[in-house]
Amino acid sequence: MPRSIEFREAIREAMCEEMRRDARVFLLGEEVAQYQGAYKVSRGMLKEFGPRRVIDAPISENGFSGLGIGAAMYGLRPIIEFMSWSFSLVAADQILNNAPKMLYMSGGQFPIPIVFRGNGGAGGQLGSTHSWCVESMYANVPGLKMAIPFDAYDAKGLLKTAIRDDNPVFVLESERLLSVKGEVPEGDYLVPFGEAAIRRQGTDCTIVSFGRPLYFCLEAAESLAAEGIECEVIDGRTVRPLDIETISRSVARTNYCVVVDESWPFASIGAELAAQIHVLNFDDLDNHVVRVQADDVPAPYAYNLEQEMLPNARKICEAVRAVTYAA
Amino acid sequence: MAIELTMPRLSDTMEQGTIIKWNIKEGDTVSAGDAVADIETDKATMEMQVFDDGVVGKILVPEGTTVEVGTVIAVIAEPDEDLTEVAATIEARGGTTPTTVAPEPTPEPIQESLEASGVKPPVAPAFDRVRISPVARRLAAEHGIDLATLQGSGPRGRIVKRDVLRALEATRETAAAIPPSAKALASVPQVPFEGVLAGAPVLQDRVTPLSGIRQTIARRLVEATATIPHYQVTVTFNMDPLLGLRGTLNEQLADQGVKLSVNDFLVRGCALAILQHPEFNASWEADHIRIHGNVNIGLAISLPPERGGGLVVGTLRNADRKSLRTISQESRQLAEKARTRGLTIDEMADSTFVLSNLGMYGVDRFTAIINPPNSAILAVGAAIQKPVVRNGELTIGHEMAATASLDHRLIDGAMAAEFLQTLKELIEHPAMLLV
Known part of the structure; x- marks a missing residue:
């Protein structure tokens, strides 16, 4: 019996199911307990699991991230919620310098089975400092995994996989998607890491993206279909590990590729994808890979400017026409 | 814009040319089609034509000088052009020294938009290709x-x-x-006709x-047949002693993993024979002969279709200083690596004499093409059981024919005969290959 729930409820279901399944799992973050979550993701969890497993932290990301890493070294499986990934920057030393390297530095003695999750991405008129798309910068670090769910189904399935993973996993949820409903099965299921999903099939051009920009890709694909260009839209699902095989197979068929990445272009996931595709698909390409990324500027506050700075359907359409020489 | 005259490639193999005679001098007016110079190529002396009208601005390469193909040898000013501009062109190129000049890359902005990715379009050179x-x-x-x-x-x-x-x-x-009659020929192989069994390959x-390796094979063998005066000398070996010795050795050394092939004995035999006949380990270098100090036996190795087919020559270095056992091991490794992972440039370089063996296919005898810059190659057939005359009696024995292809510039017939005699002596008294 299919049922439709919100993206935020899917996240909550994943956490609750895993906490019922494994007593070592707990949730720690700002306003996750008494206030039921800044975005009501953890509504009802304090009541079910009590204050020892759903813990309010002071505004001190570096402190509670480090606390979580310590707990993980002692054998617990923490979920650390960042109200926004923009706030995780002050915890960079813990989440980038300690968590992903500890297993290596301890000679394999200390795995860090921790999940850092929260809202990522821009588009909410939150200004330059609160509109971070951290994926490119963070994905640069070896030792961590990164999942960016596209819909409620993946939000639950990827988060459950993340909680059961023995490595630090960064789960980037989009604030703009929290209220979007989708069909989510009740009970246990996992979405494996490193397996991309083809969100739309097409023969003429491959579009690759992660998370929220995929909606712009699908919107662009619809309007391009009316022009006779059938795009294949691929959701990478996890940045690390990256399912480059699925992407490469698609490009081998279409001969064209547009990469859509919400973060800045320089040294980005978009740049990495383009580089890998150029290597794997050199003889298949009829044009170089074209990237649609956020503009190389701090996020503006003004709504119209911010929409223009980010990837959007219009820019994706233009990129697809350009790459397929249809412009 | 001044026009640069370059040393033309007047034949496929021409790498450089010599200006025998200029038919023009600076200040002369020339028209398209004029024969401006006589050029000596590797094949003949030919006329060089000019393809533009103009005035000879500067002759850069004097008569009697040899330069690489592509080198600028003269500059022509267009009819309405000032000769000082010609001077400026030469100046800009760094004087009048004849050098090989690549087509001038003209800076041209990249038109496609990199802006989508937030990167300023860089200025890239346009290439003449x-x-x-x-x-x-x-x-x-x-x-x-x-x-x-x-x-x-x-x-x-x-x-x-x-x-x-x-x-x-x-x-x-x-x-x-195309009308059906004209197409008839082309369509024949695709239309099965009566009498052909169903399912038979069509x-x-x-x-x-062309694969890269196929292009290289083609280029090198055309070069070899075109430039080397080949001739062949064949000799037949009594193989019974060698086959007997090989059987004994392989039986006794089986537990050490030694499995000597006939070819291993041949490699050793050739290497030792070469020590006595160094011209077989030499290269022709236009005005002198180079005798090589190392005996590096090249082995012709055919590649399987899944590696694109073709053949390569793997090099067994210093074969004269290696035992049969080592030769056997290294040959097998070379062949296996060539057929699985491919050989490195180093593993294919510097052979001084090549052995090509088709014995395993049951071939009686064949001739091979010399692998430049070698002076000889030995083509070996199978050791075949046949009626033979030994000590004046008809009996059954094994014989094997080997045909040497030789570069007559270095090696005369009698020299070849002497080399093969030495080799025959070694192969028919194989114990000599053990010490």
């Missing part, structure tokens, strides 16, 4: 379409996939338009693109 996307190049090669016939519709005239597909479509339409017309 076919602009074509990788997949278009691949498609054109697969369908045997000549790139010169294609018109690029992409940015800056880039040939893209749709251009190739259009050309392919046009070819098919043309083919469809050949079809197709074009196979």
Whole structure:
């Protein structure tokens, strides 16, 4: 019996199911307990699991991230919620310098089975400092995994996989998607890491993206279909590990590729994808890979400017026409 | 714009040319088609024509001088052009020293937008070559379409996939338009006719693109047959002693993993024979002969179809200083590596004498083409059981024919005969190969 729930409820279901399944799992973050979550993701969890497993932290990301890493070294499986990934920057030393390297530095003695999750991405008129798309910068670090769910189904399935993973996993949820409903099965299921999903099939051009920009890709694909260009839209699902095989197979068929990445272009996931595709698909390409990324500027506050700075359907359409020489 | 006259490539193999005579002098007016110079190539002395009208501005390479193909040898000013401009052109190129000059890259901004990715379009040089996307190049090669016939519709005239597909479509339409009688010949192999068994393999017309290795083989062997005066000398060996010794050794050394082949004995035999006949380990270098100090026996190794077929020559270095056991091991490793992972340049370089063995195919005898810059190659057939005369009696024995191909510039017939005699002595008294 299919049922439709919100993206935020899917996240909550994943956490609750895993906490019922494994007593070592707990949730720690700002306003996750008494206030039921800044975005009501953890509504009802304090009541079910009590204050020892759903813990309010002071505004001190570096402190509670480090606390979580310590707990993980002692054998617990923490979920650390960042109200926004923009706030995780002050915890960079813990989440980038300690968590992903500890297993290596301890000679394999200390795995860090921790999940850092929260809202990522821009588009909410939150200004330059609160509109971070951290994926490119963070994905640069070896030792961590990164999942960016596209819909409620993946939000639950990827988060459950993340909680059961023995490595630090960064789960980037989009604030703009929290209220979007989708069909989510009740009970246990996992979405494996490193397996991309083809969100739309097409023969003429491959579009690759992660998370929220995929909606712009699908919107662009619809309007391009009316022009006779059938795009294949691929959701990478996890940045690390990256399912480059699925992407490469698609490009081998279409001969064209547009990469859509919400973060800045320089040294980005978009740049990495383009580089890998150029290597794997050199003889298949009829044009170089074209990237649609956020503009190389701090996020503006003004709504119209911010929409223009980010990837959007219009820019994706233009990129697809350009790459397929249809412009 | 001044026109640069370069040393033309007047033959396929021409690498450099000598200016025998200039028919012009500075200040002369020339018209397209004028024979301005006599050029000596590797083959003949030929006229060099000019393709533009103008005034001879500067002669850069004097008579009697040899320069590489592509070197600027003179500069012509266009009819309405000032000779001082010509001087400026030469000046800009760094004086009058004749050098090989690549086509001047003209800076040209990249038209396509990198702006989508937030990167400022860099200024890239334009190259004087076919602009074509990788997949278009691949498609054109697969369908045997000549790139010169294609018109690029992409940015800056880039040939893209749709251009190739259009050309392919046009070819098919043309083919469809040919009257049936004209097509009859082409269609024959595709129409099974009565009498052919159902399911029997049918050949079809197709074009196979040249692999890199196939191109190299073609180039080198054409060069070898064109430049080396080949001749062949054949000798037949009594193989019974060697086969007997080989059997004994292989039996006794089986538990050490030693399995000597006839070829291993031949490698050793050739290496030892070469020590006595160093001209077989030499290269012809135009005005002198180079005798090599190391005996590096090259082994012709055929590659399996899944590696693209063809053949390579693997090098067994200092074979004269190696035991049969080592030769056997290294040969096997070379052949296996060539057929699985491929050999490195180093593993294929510096052979001084090549052995090509088709014995395993049961071939009686054959001739081989010399692998430049070697002076000889030995083509070996199978050891075949046959009626033979030994000590004045007809009996059954094993014989094997080997045919040496030789470069007559270095090696005369009698020298070849002497070398083969030495080799025959060694092969027929194989115990000498053990010490």
